[in-house]
Amino acid sequence: MTTLANSPTRPTPIILDCDPGHDDAIALVMAHRSKAIDLLGVTVTCGNAELDKCVSNALRILEFIGAGDVPVAAGCYRPLARPLVLGTADGPSGLEGSPYLPMATKTVEPMHAVDFIARTLREQDEPLRIVATGPLCNMGLFVLKYPELLPKIKDITWMGGVFYRKSEIITPTEFNAFCDPEALKIVLDSGVKLTMVGLDVTMQVLVEEPQYAEFRKIDTELGRVVNDWLLFYEKLHRNSMGVGGALHDPLALALIIDPTLVRTRPAHIGVDLAGTYAFGATVADFWKERGLPDNAEICTEVDADRFFELLYSLLRD
Amino acid sequence: MTTLANSPTRPTPIILDCDPGHDDAIALVMAHRSKAIDLLGVTVTCGNAELDKCVSNALRILEFIGAGDVPVAAGCYRPLARPLVLGTADGPSGLEGSPYLPMATKTVEPMHAVDFIARTLREQDEPLRIVATGPLCNMGLFVLKYPELLPKIKDITWMGGVFYRKSEIITPTEFNAFCDPEALKIVLDSGVKLTMVGLDVTMQVLVEEPQYAEFRKIDTELGRVVNDWLLFYEKLHRNSMGVGGALHDPLALALIIDPTLVRTRPAHIGVDLAGTYAFGATVADFWKERGLPDNAEICTEVDADRFFELLYSLLRD
Amino acid sequence: MTTLANSPTRPTPIILDCDPGHDDAIALVMAHRSKAIDLLGVTVTCGNAELDKCVSNALRILEFIGAGDVPVAAGCYRPLARPLVLGTADGPSGLEGSPYLPMATKTVEPMHAVDFIARTLREQDEPLRIVATGPLCNMGLFVLKYPELLPKIKDITWMGGVFYRKSEIITPTEFNAFCDPEALKIVLDSGVKLTMVGLDVTMQVLVEEPQYAEFRKIDTELGRVVNDWLLFYEKLHRNSMGVGGALHDPLALALIIDPTLVRTRPAHIGVDLAGTYAFGATVADFWKERGLPDNAEICTEVDADRFFELLYSLLRD
Amino acid sequence: MTTLANSPTRPTPIILDCDPGHDDAIALVMAHRSKAIDLLGVTVTCGNAELDKCVSNALRILEFIGAGDVPVAAGCYRPLARPLVLGTADGPSGLEGSPYLPMATKTVEPMHAVDFIARTLREQDEPLRIVATGPLCNMGLFVLKYPELLPKIKDITWMGGVFYRKSEIITPTEFNAFCDPEALKIVLDSGVKLTMVGLDVTMQVLVEEPQYAEFRKIDTELGRVVNDWLLFYEKLHRNSMGVGGALHDPLALALIIDPTLVRTRPAHIGVDLAGTYAFGATVADFWKERGLPDNAEICTEVDADRFFELLYSLLRD
């Protein structure tokens, strides 16, 4: 058989660190269904909801999509140096609007998320890619506990921060950065390669009427659940920001499958840890005015149409 | 009686509090030449340059444009609670590119800017409008020293802050806010009506090739000086932000003449006083999430073409 | 030559900047009655109570002691960069326990305290000494408004700060420093010579039973009023700190009459402006570890007995 | 009844979390030699020196005193949310003056300190006491990672903080608190019972001439090493603070053997995380002014003589 020779690259093994969350849920679906990705495990942090709810959501989503064999490890129940302030975009359970998701029969790994990541990194021959779609509590704790394993992380693709967004909002910060700015700073200072998928690009992948029309065409059980998630998620966005639901986390995940969906630009990012309003602000020094080395690649442009095509195709298959 | 119908509106008396500065200089020119404005005095603060340089610039500009009778009072030599960090947009003298401005023969008032403002307010029957185009040091000091005169200030039209600007910059703050955030907070808390003319709108009144073409047509001594200012000012903008010179301060001044140049929106503005990167951030709560009363009208849209028409006409006359 | 022995030293002219306040009141009494002091004026700041109450207290005290000719000027109604948090040691009026003080017939100067200080400095041939026994709002505002007059201030003897105090209290800060730390920093950075009379020494001049016994012996109208002040003042100290009333402000004033009452030590003092608990902390670098020049003389030891002898003698005369 | 006399109390099992450090070293010696203590393990944090040096010191000390069977686990290489600023009291190696300590033949546990603590807690039937004599990095990380095991910690006796100390120093903070204030706050907020053995009491257990005389009498190999440690340690104290070496960590350890050596007082402790000078300040609210529940017992008095008797006896045996 020559298939292999012809066949595309071996799927990229990843760990997905998340706080499901509706958009995390869709990222999970994408990671499971994409042939380009080998989902080695899911680690969970607090953020959109309390840790136990996010863990339960992760287990139920995986079970529902037939990914019951993907290990799930629970991580941080609180940010590193602040009280937990929950996100508000996903309702009290972190995944409202999902009444008929099954209860999970599978259980969580008997170890903390950071230990699960460490074990997984050690088992891999090559440095591993991590996609993080929540506050960086787990990744920050990992840097604190496992400095010797940092070279085994190839990079972190993180949904969070904001650089280009119009700041017509109550805070110039993005929730994942706001929730645990100290963890973000630890990761930024760690030397690990970081790609920031911030609101600058994620607020451009919006589910509006044309997108709904496409989603409705996917007439499968999965398609209907995703549609329900979007409808719930949409309501909160529409009320507070006047736009449809932004697929923040799915965009971060999609970059593993197709990095050409975005343009990026290197910069040194500073994070404010004090202040009344602006802690968690991610301030990018694109002009090297501070004389500090770049510590991130920042997504600055996105091809939203191609992103949605990718998403539809993954749901359809 | 038809007198009233025939008689044009009485010019609006104002005090201009500024730190010239190229764009302050153009605002001064506009204030002097507009029939709609009665320039009662100019008060000067540190900001674009040290106080003595800004005072000297103000005196020379007024002399050059034949406004030697307008009183000038020197104000704060430093921000209220921080060391002075100079602006960089206007060169060391605060008004580079003006070699042939005359030395001033007129002298500064023998009293501090805040005392000059107090005296002027007391002399007026009606509450007075103030246009502030620099850091708010003088206005902050005024609030501290003259609480009993605050009702005599009709409003302050301030060039400063930023709400809608893309934050692809080293700081999410605007210079006038960054330079003296404590003074800004004092003014915001004072109950005085404030209109914020921030980078959100001022970065939309850019001098690019079409505007230069118009300026070049104004073939007077004044026209040539303004053109020289713009060319110097432009260089710095072009290098750092890749756009032509933004006429920040002239826009603020223009709103006295024609308030319909902008749309505004009320909000409560918070200012961060701590933090490494984001102190001076002006965070607007348009959605009343913090439950605090509005303390400013924020300019959100501008008609740049009409602004430039107004400016050209004032230079031409 | 006997001339020198025969010619008593000319009384030291001072301005007293205060927020009466029971201990400020006693300092006022001392300043008026001491032949070594020429009280040129009293300037008032907010602190122990709102500005208007402190002004009223100052006027009434001066009238009561027959010092109706000493000018009183009202100063800052709020700290420079924070909301006013009133002291609690002196009751709501700032001078509880004084029912039979006369209402003042004299009135306040028609100018702000900082302008009064400026005028007085200009009238003096020699640089002038200032005693400050409240938050440094007025002195901070003076530095901001009159940099050219700073050389005419010989020194400021300030009651405030703490270095040696046992910190078994809710905050490691002293009230006058806590109330306006930005003003304190402005003064410390101004280059004006400052002597800090902090809790380290003032908590050692306590009115306990032996002192009360002496006060009771001073059987004059003034003696009885002072005794009543002490009894009221004492109650608050006793309840909160378990000791008698500490004569903070009188000790600062006494140093003009007899500087040998204390030992001092030069140091650079830093003031924290941020933080939840410790803003206003006055941190002395006696060991030059920060490499910054000394900006204050700090009182480290006091001869309490001699202080009280001085106080008794001034009340008795 | 003689039963009680005959049945000696079972030794108290403890884990010692430390950053050796001369005074940590003496605490280690005491823990090993006291019959009242069962040293289940030693966990190490960065602080006095980098982690690897502190680990090496711990291993060498244990080997030297014949405690090679006590497990040692390495913990945090950096504070949770700040860069590491090393202590200066113990020289570059963290244990200068110990040239003839053997190199360690034993090795460190193959797990992180927090995992070692977790395993040990799980193995114990009863909640365990922990003595912490360094920055609280490890204990903070433990709270973040193992919330479910907090009930298995009986209490933490921590050397750190300061309440009553004369603050004639560059900072009002104690080194262990200054080094990782975020970790301290995490522990204070965790609900774990904490006893703070701060400078208030530890600066009263000073090694001066009378103490040296006693130490010199202990003419054993161990006695001589301890004496050498003290002589080195002393030099730094003498130069900087003008007093002999303070046995900070040994006093904390001694409280396990004899809690009557100190008096304690409950209070809510706040820790400042921001500020220029005073971050890490441990501010005790003994008077319940903030309305927050007590979160620590604070040592306020110490019987230094009895402490030294205990120490001598442990070295002599």
Ligand SMILES: [Ca+2]
């Ligand atoms: Ca998420």
Ligand SMILES: [Ca+2]
């Ligand atoms: Ca300006």
Ligand SMILES: [Ca+2]
């Ligand atoms: Ca006072």
Ligand SMILES: [Ca+2]
């Ligand atoms: Ca230690």
